Amino acid sequence: MGYKMKKLFCEIIFPILASLAFFNIASADETKLTLTGSSTVAPLVLEIAKAFEKKNPGTKIDVQSGGSSRGISDARSGLAHIGMASRDLKPEESDLKNHVIAKDGVCLILNKKNKIEKLTDEQVVKIYTGEIKNWKDVGGADAPITVVNKAEGRSTLELFENYFKIKNSQIKASVVIGDNEQGIKTVAGNPNSIGYVSIGTAEFDARQGSQIKLLAMGGVPASIDNVKNGKFPLSRPLNLIVKGELKGLAKKFIEFAQSPEVFNIVRQQYFEPASK
Amino acid sequence: MIRPAATYFERLMTFLVWSISLLLIATLIFIIFQMVGPGLSTIHWRYLFLEPENSGRAGGISSILVSTLLIVGVCLLFAVPIGVGTAIWLSEFSDPTRFFGKNIRRSLDVLSGIPSIVFGLFGNAFFCQYLGLGFSILSGGLTLACMVLPILIRSTEIGLSSIPTNYRLPGAALGMSKFSLLRNIILPLATPGIVVGLILGIGRAMAETAALIFTSGYVDRFPTSIMDSGRSLSIHIYDLTMNVPGGEPNAYQSVFVILVLLFFLNTLTMFLADQLVGRRVTAI
Amino acid sequence: MFDSNTLNPHRSDKFLLITLRGFSALAGITTVLILLFLIAESFPVFQKFGLLVFFIDSSWYPREQLFNLVPMMTASLLAATCAVLLAAPLGIFSGVFCNYYAPPKLAWIYRRLIELIAGVPSVVYGFWGLVVLVPLILNIRPPGASLLAGILVLALMIFPTMALASDSIFHSFPKEQLNGASALGFSRWRTIFSLILPSVKRNLLAALSLQIGRALGETMAVLMVCGNVVQLPKSFFDPVRTLTANMALEMSYATGSHRSALFVSGLILVLLIIFLVLSAEFLQRRIQND
Numbered sequence: 001m002g003y004k005m006k007k008l009f010c011e012i013i014f015p016i017l018a019s020l021a022f023f024n025i026a027s028a029d030e031t032k033l034t035l036t037g038s039s040t041v042a043p044l045v046l047e048i049a050k051a052f053e054k055k056n057p058g059t060k061i062d063v064q065s066g067g068s069s070r071g072i073s074d075a076r077s078g079l080a081h082i083g084m085a086s087r088d089l090k091p092e093e094s095d096l097k098n099h100v101i102a103k104d105g106v107c108l109i110l111n112k113k114n115k116i117e118k119l120t121d122e123q124v125v126k127i128y129t130g131e132i133k134n135w136k137d138v139g140g141a142d143a144p145i146t147v148v149n150k151a152e153g154r155s156t157l158e159l160f161e162n163y164f165k166i167k168n169s170q171i172k173a174s175v176v177i178g179d180n181e182q183g184i185k186t187v188a189g190n191p192n193s194i195g196y197v198s199i200g201t202a203e204f205d206a207r208q209g210s211q212i213k214l215l216a217m218g219g220v221p222a223s224i225d226n227v228k229n230g231k232f233p234l235s236r237p238l239n240l241i242v243k244g245e246l247k248g249l250a251k252k253f254i255e256f257a258q259s260p261e262v263f264n265i266v267r268q269q270y271f272e273p274a275s276k
Numbered sequence: 277m278i279r280p281a282a283t284y285f286e287r288l289m290t291f292l293v294w295s296i297s298l299l300l301i302a303t304l305i306f307i308i309f310q311m312v313g314p315g316l317s318t319i320h321w322r323y324l325f326l327e328p329e330n331s332g333r334a335g336g337i338s339s340i341l342v343s344t345l346l347i348v349g350v351c352l353l354f355a356v357p358i359g360v361g362t363a364i365w366l367s368e369f370s371d372p373t374r375f376f377g378k379n380i381r382r383s384l385d386v387l388s389g390i391p392s393i394v395f396g397l398f399g400n401a402f403f404c405q406y407l408g409l410g411f412s413i414l415s416g417g418l419t420l421a422c423m424v425l426p427i428l429i430r431s432t433e434i435g436l437s438s439i440p441t442n443y444r445l446p447g448a449a450l451g452m453s454k455f456s457l458l459r460n461i462i463l464p465l466a467t468p469g470i471v472v473g474l475i476l477g478i479g480r481a482m483a484e485t486a487a488l489i490f491t492s493g494y495v496d497r498f499p500t501s502i503m504d505s506g507r508s509l510s511i512h513i514y515d516l517t518m519n520v521p522g523g524e525p526n527a528y529q530s531v532f533v534i535l536v537l538l539f540f541l542n543t544l545t546m547f548l549a550d551q552l553v554g555r556r557v558t559a560i
Numbered sequence: 561m562f563d564s565n566t567l568n569p570h571r572s573d574k575f576l577l578i579t580l581r582g583f584s585a586l587a588g589i590t591t592v593l594i595l596l597f598l599i600a601e602s603f604p605v606f607q608k609f610g611l612l613v614f615f616i617d618s619s620w621y622p623r624e625q626l627f628n629l630v631p632m633m634t635a636s637l638l639a640a641t642c643a644v645l646l647a648a649p650l651g652i653f654s655g656v657f658c659n660y661y662a663p664p665k666l667a668w669i670y671r672r673l674i675e676l677i678a679g680v681p682s683v684v685y686g687f688w689g690l691v692v693l694v695p696l697i698l699n700i701r702p703p704g705a706s707l708l709a710g711i712l713v714l715a716l717m718i719f720p721t722m723a724l725a726s727d728s729i730f731h732s733f734p735k736e737q738l739n740g741a742s743a744l745g746f747s748r749w750r751t752i753f754s755l756i757l758p759s760v761k762r763n764l765l766a767a768l769s770l771q772i773g774r775a776l777g778e779t780m781a782v783l784m785v786c787g788n789v790v791q792l793p794k795s796f797f798d799p800v801r802t803l804t805a806n807m808a809l810e811m812s813y814a815t816g817s818h819r820s821a822l823f824v825s826g827l828i829l830v831l832l833i834i835f836l837v838l839s840a841e842f843l844q845r846r847i848q849n850d
Contacts, residue, residue: 024692034410041716042494043331050497062505064411064493066516066811079405093703110713146703152622153813167622175799179518182690189695190704268330289749290661299656300650300719301670307716311680311688354751361583369580379586382837387591388770389833391777392806392824397811398594401601422590429587483681486779486808493653514683514780517690531684538679546672 036064037071037084038155039179040198041238044102044269045084048257051265055256059249068155069217072096075241081250082194084239086198097246098239101257102271104198106159106247107222108215109184113191116140118216121208124162127194135192143228148186148195149173156180159198163234199224199232200270210236213261228272238271308535314525315532323529328496331528332516337533339498343506347492348481350409350502351416351424355477358421359428359468364458367436392486395423411505416492423487424477430475435469436462442525475545479538485510494517503526510532598827605820614824620790620808622818629825631792635800636829640775640780643714644722648768651722656752658723659730671727672728678720686784689713694785702799705787708796715780718771725767729760762844769840773833779804803829826842 005020007162011149016256035045066074068085075083076097089098108124110116119127119138126132127145149171150157161168175193177183180201187195199222203215214222218233228230240254256262263273326336370377399419409415437463447457485508493505494515507515513530516523527535609627617628654674658667689709698704733756741751757764787799788809801809802827811822 045495046331046496054496060504062493062495063410064495064505065812069815070812073815144702149789151809151813153810153818156606158599167624169619169624169626173789174787175705176790176801177784178788181518181523182784185690186703186705187690190698190702192702261748283747286747286749293653293657293661295669296650297654297662300654301673304720305673307688307692308677308680308693309683309781358583358587361580362587362622365577365580365584367578370584376584380584382841383591385837385841386830386834387587389773389777389837390591390594391826391829392778393596393599393779393804393807394830396775397601397823397826398597401597422594422777425587425590453573454575458576470679478697480602483679483683485681485683486804490811497571507830510681510683513681513687517687518784527687531687534681537616538681539676542672542675546675 031058031249032060032062033082033253034062034064034217035071035082035084035240036066036074036080037241038068038086038238039065039258040086040104040156040201041084041101042066044238044266044271045240045257047265047269048101048262049253050260052256056252061253063163067153069153072241073161075243078243079241082171083238083252085155085241087158087236089237089241096241096243098237098241099239099246099254100274101254101262102241102274103227103235104238104271105222105224105227105232106156106163106196107202107217107232107234108181108194108196109187109202109212110194110215111187111191112211112213114140114213116215121164121218125166128172129166129170141192143192144150145174146174146186146190146193148175148177148183148193150183150196151176151178154178156196168269182210184210197229204270218232220243224270224272232274237274302371307317307519316529318402318525319529319532324533328512331523332496332512333523336525337509337512339496340507340509340512340530342493343350343499344482344508345500346413346502347416347420347488347508349415351420351481352413352474353421353479354380355421355424355428356474357538358425359425359473359477360432362425363429363432363436364462364466367433368462369454370456370500375378384426387422388430392423394486396490398422398485404491411491411493411495413492413502413504413506416426416488416506416508416536417489417502419491423484424480424508427469427480428473428477429475430464430467435466435472439465442486457539472545475541479541482508482534482538482541483510484508485514489514509537595827595830598823599832601819605817605824608817614821621805621820622814623741625817627821627824629803629828631790632803632806632825633828634792634802635707635786636776636802636804637832639710639714639786639800640772642711643718643775644712644768644772647662647715647718647722648771650782651719651727652764654723655726658727659733660748660752668831673722674720674723674727678724680717682717682778682781685713685717686781689781689785697797701800703787705785705799706797707786707793707800710782710786710800710802711796713785714775714778717778717781718775721774722767722771725770726764729763729767730756730823733760765843766840767837769843773836776829776832776836777804779808783808 002150009242011057042063046063054058071083072074074080086104089096103272116138123132123138128147132138134144140193153169157168162205175186177186181257183195183197184202187193195197202212203224206214216222220226220231220233222232227235230236240252240257246254258274297401322343323336325338327339328337344369360458364382366377372381373377396419399415401407403418404411444457447461488508488511493507494507495505496507499506509530513527516527516530581584614629619626619628645725658670658760662670687821693706693709693712697706697709737755738751782802783805786802786805788801788805789799791798792800793800807822814822
């Protein structure tokens with residue numbers, strides 16, 4: 001066994017350790033890109049990356065989902081070549097540069113069984129701050145409202161807060177969710193709930209037969225078309241974030257992601273391509 | 277073995293034990309059917325051999341199965357020698373009253389209780405960033421290895437402790453070296469424990485989600501080396517249910533696949549324990 | 561068993577011992593590494609805001625620099641304890657059933673089923689909880705995603721392992737003693753209750769403490785069904801957020817003090833586990849001495 005152990009070490013473990021060093025160097029070359037960030041953008045970029053790899057054999061694009069903040073901090077620290085963010089850059093992030101690849105909106109959703117067809121901004125604020133606790137106060141059935149909120153740090157939450165001018169600590173939530181799909185599931189499963197999610201996601205799910213409906217906001221129906229023509233008030237860009245000058249493979253990839261070649265892929269994911 | 281006495285209380289207890297146990301198992305089977313049912317009715321064998329397309333909504337899970345296999349393989353490659361070695365040392369050589377032995381054991385108890393998400397964050401910081409392995413199957417496998425170590429050690433130890441002292445003394449008296457005592461007497465007898473620990477470890481590794489999200493990553497194409505990022509089957513299920521609109525039907529199919537895989541693994545444990553070893557070995 | 565300094569200084573032995581000791585040290589040091597890493601990552605927020613903020617701040621809004629973790633600690637402890645209290649007796653019951661009531665064939669099938677169920681991944685339980693259990697509770701009282709849902713899913717996850725553990729504990733109980741009890745005319749339940757249970761109490765307790773740790777650390781399933789609202793629950797139907805869910809939900813979206821504060825959640829959890837392990841050890845020693 002002593003011999004076997006030595007053999008094990010020499011033949012298996014050592015080569016692995018040695019190969020680590022090699023791969024570390026290999027990963028720094030110009031055939032591999034790492035992207036991290038927003039879970040809204042990741043599925044889209046993943047499909048774009050596949051098309052890119054097919055078109056440029058030998059290249060490798062790694063896409064890791066996480067969150068806009070992670071995408072931005074990874075792009076800054078160099079852990080990722082490109083970050084993905086579903087929001088605009090903040091003033092303190094001016095050391096980075098964003099490249100819009102698609103547009104998305106955020107809309108309120110209700111369960112299909114809910115009789116309410118529209119809510120004013122003021123009513124939405126009152127519902128989210130706990131002033132209105134029952135649907136009958138806004139003209140609906142006599143049932144307690146289940147308020148679905150997003151977790152701290154999500155860009156959807158920030159967008160929502162900014163539009164309605166409320167702070168997260170004022171929101172009295174009954175359920176806190178992470179990703180869009182979880183929000184849609186929660187609302188679809190509870191006839192008395194209200195939530196807000198990505199329009200692209202909501203439209204796709206509603207068409208797939210999810211028990212949800214999209215609420216108009218400020219009188220503008222929530223649809224990807226209204227995001228496209230700029231009428232919808234709560235829209236956001238889906239960004240690719242890079243630090244410093246754009247060059248090499250990253251440049252090639254971002255140019256590809258903004259080209260008409262990928263518009264079909266973008267639409268397939270229910271987002272609006274960013275036309276220049 | 278135990279003679280039943282027909283007192284009223286005795287009959288009540290018998291009834292209670294039977295009904296609770298059967299009710300429980302019926303409920304659990306019902307729940308399993310709820311999990312498996314939708315996948316079972318839609319799945320096609322092609323699902324196993326196609327690559328995922330459109331974020332997993334279409335296509336299959338071939339590349340994901342390969343990644344899962346690689347992650348588990350890397351995990352075992354590191355965990356088995358360390359785990360079995362530690363177990364042997366702990367139960368055969370260490371003195372549980374001395375500082376080193378006592379605290380290793382303590383530390384392992386704590387390790388087995390550490391939440392998988394903490395393993396994930398640790399793996400991300402230590403393997404991905406500090407050692408520079410990045411999001412990779414290797415990072416994921418190493419993180420899982422840390423996780424399954426306590427399981428492996430525990431069941432190997434149980435296997436070892438079930439060997440009566442009488443078996444070891446003659447060897448020691450004959451002046452056998454510890455090494456040959458270990459190889460010729462103890463290890464063969466402890467094999468069932470090791471095998472069971474191994475399979476339990478594989479099961480745990482395959483089922484893990486939280487620890488892998490931050491280490492092996494999300495990439496769903498075929499890995500070409502263990503330095504590639506690879507998505508495990510459980511992460512695929514998580515991603516399909518939580519992040520992919522319209523991913524639910526395929527999530528059900530993946531759930532079906534993972535449950536079938538775990539079922540086979542389980543049957544294998546049982547078979548090995550019963551046939552090869554010829555005695556009963558239980559999980560914990 | 562074998563003191564490393566006895567006779568037989570075989571050469572292979574030396575190498576073997578060094579290797580084994582090295583492996584043990586490696587295994588043991590992992591915990592220390594994880595603990596050090598958590599402390600290092602949470603250090604910035606301690607430095608900036610001190611320790612007290614995690615207990616006296618008004619709530620958890622890290623972007624507004626409020627870091628109270630008490631509601632989440634409460635939720636974690638409450639969910640884990642209730643789940644174990646629910647699952648442990650049932651697990652022990654089915655261990656008893658398998659060993660002393662069921663005919664061997666049925667016991668075999670029963671065991672296989674439990675083993676199968678024990679292997680179901682937590683993400684699958686979470687998925688099931690989200691699509692089946694939560695809507696069910698919703699019909700009783702909204703919002704459905706609640707402490708109760710978390711407890712039930714956790715109990716469901718813990719029950720099979722607890723059942724397997726107690727099954728093997730009962731199985732290893734010496735047969736001779738059973739025959740003795742039977743010869744004395746003890747009834748079946750009396751034998752179990754006054755002979756077997758007391759003598760395996762220690763082992764059952766050890767299994768139990770392991771399960772509490774597992775329930776505390778469970779992430780995915782709890783994240784999916786608990787509702788994740790940061791609050792002290794007033795009833796079982798209130799949504800709660802556990803420490804693990806807190807990390808999983810916000811970690812990848814957090815930067816700066818927020819991120820650091822999330823590592824504090826992890827640190828607290830690990831300290832809790834250490835406390836649990838030490839108290840289980842203490843308990844076992846006391847039972848042993850009795």
